[in-house]
Amino acid sequence: MAAEAHPPIAVVETAKRFLASFDRPARILVAVSGGSDSKGLLLALNEAIEATKPTEFSLAACTVDHALRPESAEEARNVAAFCESLGVPHITVRWDGAKPSTGIQAAAREARYALLAAAAQRLEASTVVTGHTLDDQRETILMRAQRGEGPGAAGMAGATLYDRRIWVQRPFLAVDRTAIRAFLTDRKVGWFDDPSNVNPRFERVRARASLASSAEIAAGIWDAQSRAQSSAAAATLLDRHVWVHAGLVAEIAPQMAGPSRNIDWQRALLALTTVIGGRAHLPAAETAERLTAFLEKEAAGRLTAGRVVFDRRSTGLYLYREARDVEDLTLQTGQAGIWDGRFLVRNGGGVPLTVTVEGGRGPQQQRLIAAGLPPGVAGRASLTAPKVLSEQGESVASITIEPRIGLYDTFLPGFDRIMADRIAVLFGREPYPPPPVHDLLTEMER
Incomplete structure (x- = not known):
């Protein structure tokens, strides 16, 4: 050669x-x-x-x-x-x-x-x-x-x-x-x-x-083209079967709530799990296996894995953050920070602010119910909704909060960009900027 x-x-x-x-x-x-x-x-x-x-x-x-x-x-x-x-x-x-x-x-x-x-x-x-x-x-x-x-x-x-x-x-x-x-x-x-x-x-x-x-060859590892094609297929499945409410709850249509051997859907579900749980990396293999075993039962119930509750009902599968180990975040004037790995928070006011959990029975719970979620799901999900307090303990509005996609916001592999864009839109974020070169995804989008 x-x-x-x-x-x-x-x-x-x-x-x-x-x-x-x-x-x-x-x-x-x-x-x-x-x-x-x-x-x-x-x-x-x-x-x-x-x-x-x-x-x-x-x-x-x-x-x-x-x-x-x-x-x-x-x-x-x-x-x-x-x-x-x-x-x-x-x-x-x-x-x-x-x-x-x-x-x-x-x-x-x-x-x-x-x-x-x-x-x-x-x-x-x-x-x-x-x-x-x-x-x-x-x-x-x-x-x-x-x-x-x-x-x-x-x-x-x-x-x-x-x-x-x-x-x-x-x-x-x-x-x-x-x-x-x-x-x-x-x-x-x-x-x-x-x-x-x-x-x-x-x-x-x-x-x-x-x-x-040795001449050891790693098995089960995809090339870039296979990964890009899978990510595009996963994005289509997300578009058709998933809705995200207030960055807190991922609602999955009933037909996708059961067991699936579709690897593209498995990847999409694990990506959603990572974002809802406020993590930067996909769940470990053990967590993925526990989730698969739970879905294979095809019965209503709840499983907690990777800081996420999987709540399966007749109306679908609902993913939301489990209500524990959520730490408060204090921000000084003009400061920004990441709360619970799930939200990027900026303090635009004139006093220090603290981000904590709503704790249920608050406005976010009512908003989720109004969006059509089952009251039980809305109640549990709102337990970990963000709430902002001033030093006097009063709720304030001089702050911006937007969902953070820890899986992609720091490092986004190019072959996952189509799926990442779909997840970003589901969580109310702007799509990611494209690279300055022609790539495989650019050709696929054309």
């Missing part, structure tokens, strides 16, 4: 195809750590722009200094010098503050994307690109298979929307790391190797070692 025979050519051609996918001219922010993958991406994009569309695209680069190793500051300076040699503007941003003693890689990832998004805004970039490779994809697939993730599990998406505001794209997700290093070697460009990449305390390092020592 050409990619194997001429790695340098294949790497630049991949960069050219990526540029050709854009709907309009763009400024691209490249996340550059100094490793081979990100330096190869920057150099390939720079060559591709100069060779094809020098007036339509511009590059900027950003290095995130996580401040976890003494050498990180010097490495960032070396990246800055490399970018200067290419004529690419570069900034370094630093992850300051205390670092967690556990879950350091997950925390670093969250900090990295937040800092990159801020840098993109500062540099007026249309998108952020990262140097994830086919090797990273294989490791991700193996890790997700080993975790036993639920129906529709897939590898990394080629594009992910961060914080509803910036698309992060992975142009090299189908490119092997050896090809990138051959490209850099051909251009006489060196790179750094992060020592954390060989530390076996990290899950990804263990997955990398497993892949290197």
Whole structure:
């Protein structure tokens, strides 16, 4: 294959195809750590722009200094010098503050994307690109298979929307790391190797070692096209059979309240469960199995799982937050926060406010009954409805509350965008912004 025979050519051609996918001219922010993958991406994009569309695209680069190793500051300076040699503007941003003693890689990832998004805004970039490779994809697939993730599990998406505001794209997700290093070697460009990449305390390092020592293939993991098609089908089912009331109750039509082997519907139901429960991740496999067993009984009753009550009646299946472990949230003037993982709250008034639960027998219960919900469902669901109080204990109106979709509002994989849009609309939110490039979903929507 050409990619194997001429790695340098294949790497630049991949960069050219990526540029050709854009709907309009763009400024691209490249996340550059100094490793081979990100330096190869920057150099390939720079060559591709100069060779094809020098007036339509511009590059900027950003290095995130996580401040976890003494050498990180010097490495960032070396990246800055490399970018200067290419004529690419570069900034370094630093992850300051205390670092967690556990879950350091997950925390670093969250900090990295937040800092990159801020840098993109500062540099007026249309998108952020990262140097994830086919090797990273294989490791991700193996890790997700080993975790036993639920129906529709897939590898990394080629594009992910961060914080509803910036698309992060992975142009090299189908490119092997050896090809990138051959490209850099051909251009006489060196790179750094992060020592954390060989530390076996990290899950990804263990997955990398497993892949290197065996020909293990992860079963049950979908490709991007299968996942996108499933998400589109799930969106259609949501549109036909689900109604959401005040961001509190998901009402599911009777014909969909029983057992189903339709994997698209299973994914839709688990996504609804995640949002109603105020979680950021889909339920664990054990929770999904409990839900399946409950639905297979085909009888009226209630099940609590994943902080959500599944209330099945002759009129349908109703999902609402269980009435426990809901903590109050206090907001100072002009402050915003997330309450119970379910609502984004902003204090636009002149005094501190506290968000607590309505507790039932309040206006929200009456609104839910007026919407046609069974009184028992309305009563239980309103127990965890938000209520705002001032320091004097009085209800106030100088506050905005909107449902939060924790499953997608921070990280939305591109292949789930159609389903995410449908869920957003069900909860009274605006659809998510589309990526700046032609993608599989764009073609499906046409």
